[in-house]
Every structure is written in structure tokens, then in C-alpha cells.
Amino acid sequence: MNNNTNEPVVAIVAAAGSGSRLGASVPKALVELGGMSLVRRSVLAMRDGGVGHVVVTTPEGCLSIFEAALSGLDGITCTVGGTERQDSVRLGLDVLSERFGPETIVLIHDAARPLVPPQVVTAVLRAVAHGAEAAIPVVAVHDSIRQVGDDGSRIVDRSTLRAIQTPQGARLGLLREAHEHVARHGLAITDDASAIEALGHRVVLVPGHHDALKVTEQLDLALAQGILDGRSRI
Numbered sequence: 001m002n003n004n005t006n007e008p009v010v011a012i013v014a015a016a017g018s019g020s021r022l023g024a025s026v027p028k029a030l031v032e033l034g035g036m037s038l039v040r041r042s043v044l045a046m047r048d049g050g051v052g053h054v055v056v057t058t059p060e061g062c063l064s065i066f067e068a069a070l071s072g073l074d075g076i077t078c079t080v081g082g083t084e085r086q087d088s089v090r091l092g093l094d095v096l097s098e099r100f101g102p103e104t105i106v107l108i109h110d111a112a113r114p115l116v117p118p119q120v121v122t123a124v125l126r127a128v129a130h131g132a133e134a135a136i137p138v139v140a141v142h143d144s145i146r147q148v149g150d151d152g153s154r155i156v157d158r159s160t161l162r163a164i165q166t167p168q169g170a171r172l173g174l175l176r177e178a179h180e181h182v183a184r185h186g187l188a189i190t191d192d193a194s195a196i197e198a199l200g201h202r203v204v205l206v207p208g209h210h211d212a213l214k215v216t217e218q219l220d221l222a223l224a225q226g227i228l229d230g231r232s233r234i
Contacts, residue, residue, distance in 0.1 A: 165214075
């Protein structure tokens, strides 16, 4: 898909997770869904959404296995990631900085979300292209939520809540600055938007999609297979 931004768009696919909660004998990103690895599906989703080049961060000692899993795809660079996701993203940003300038649009995506629709990818990159400092896809929360504290629990108004997905997008220079700030101050973050907000920048929300569920446990894999089967019947 053409991203219609007239700008280069690149991505990092974070794929260094172990997959222990999936009970997999291989890194999670190499687990197959419908006969194709999660990481390959995630890379293809980025490409279909308008991304030109993708850096994939892998577990240590698995570089050649991932390169084999992504064979035949152009514009892919594999590099060893870190212990934590934010470490992997920072290392991926270093690789991109060797080839691309600070104003390049970067999308950061979790390989564990292999079925993100291309229109979500495109919505994120277009938001950044049109001036957003950072953009993230979100979906409404359907479950009732309670917040637990030392004095008990209370219901939370779910109409004000959104579940965060990936890819998350921003300019390369800002992302590097944000992740270096996080590393320098020892901050624990759960996503890239949090790193950018730590610098005082604003994050724009764009519509996500429930197909972009995160594969963490066996049930998630079964749900993803159901989504994939449904797509094949359309």
C-alpha cells in the first residue's frame, strides 16, 4: 500500500520476546499462525500499511533463524535486541539512524500483534506525517474495570478508558531522544508513547482494531487463528 505521505516511512518490529507464556519451544515471534511465523506476518502488515524498510530485533543467538524466517522479503534488517523491550527498541533506533535522518517517520510494532490491519498502520503514519508528535492506535475497553488499592477497590468509568495497541509512530530523532532519556534516568515504560510523554510531548490517538490483539498465551493464538479463518472466508 502506498502511504501517500511522500516521505520515507520505516519500522521496528520488536521480536526479542521468549514466548515462555505461550509454552513455545522457539522464540514467540517464530511461532506459526496459519503456517506463517508471527514475525513474518507482522513485517508484511507493516509493508502493506506503507512502510518501506523494517528493522527486526531478535533474541540473542537467534539472528540467523530470524533471517531465514524472513527470507525472500526485501528491505529487512535483523539485529539482536536487548533484555527488555525498551532496550530492543533503542537498539533498533540506533540501526535506523545509520541510514535515515532524524525527521524520518518510524513505526514501532510488536511482533506479537501479527494481524494488525494495514489501515491501522497507515492511520498512525499519516497522523505523524500531518504533524502529530506521536501517534498510537487505541480501542475502546468493553470489560468492566475495577481499580484495586490498599483500602479495597472501586469501579472505573470504562467510557474514558482505551486499550493501547501498536504500531506507535513518531519521528526518528524524537524517538531516539525519548528512549535515551528513559535509559539515562532508569525509567520503566510499557510503550513508546510513554517515553515520548516523559519528555513533555503530546500523543495523538487514532482508531485501532480488535484484530490487532496481542498473542501472549495459547488462547490468544486460538483467537488469532479464528480471525485469520474469518478473513479467508471474506
